[in-house]
Amino acid sequence: MSMERTYIMLKPDCIKRGLIGSVITRIENKGYRIVDAKMMNLNEQILVEHYAHLKDRPFFKDIVEYMTSGPVLGMIVEGENAVKGMRILMGATKFEDAQAGTIRGDYAFSTSENIIHGSDSLENAKIEIKRFFG
Ligand code: IDP
Numbered sequence: 001m002s003m004e005r006t007y008i009m010l011k012p013d014c015i016k017r018g019l020i021g022s023v024i025t026r027i028e029n030k031g032y033r034i035v036d037a038k039m040m041n042l043n044e045q046i047l048v049e050h051y052a053h054l055k056d057r058p059f060f061k062d063i064v065e066y067m068t069s070g071p072v073l074g075m076i077v078e079g080e081n082a083v084k085g086m087r088i089l090m091g092a093t094k095f096e097d098a099q100a101g102t103i104r105g106d107y108a109f110s111t112s113e114n115i116i117h118g119s120d121s122l123e124n125a126k127i128e129i130k131r132f133f134g
């Protein structure tokens, strides 16, 4: 275990539904610290980079449409084992697999619109923090 930083992003459905406070409370209750945060309106270019691993999937256009439908809240979250820990707190990508008690398990009712993004490895966390915070 080590002190890590991960990139977390509250997606447009989270902001539209007024769940920013509820989600951040869960992150802070777990003991993680928000070291930076900013509201952003994403464009297609940054999403093509960020979701490059999905660009050939049939739902890629839907992701871009959804992620540009309103502002997101990008955050740098720090804590012991924060990369894996945040993935556990978030829950599974597919909403029907996300367990109760996780953020997606408790709030998401769709796989495409699933409340929150979190880096999936320490390497990607570094890349994503640079991508969104420079
Ligand atoms: P993750 O967000 O749990 O890391 P990824 O596989 O990296 O999952 O997918 C990125 C995002 O793309 C998901 O959070 C979700 O918004 C969307 N997505 C992934 N798989 C599907 C799908 O099968 N249908 C619709 N949207 C999807």
Ligand code: MG
Pocket: 118, 120
């Ligand atoms: Mg991912």
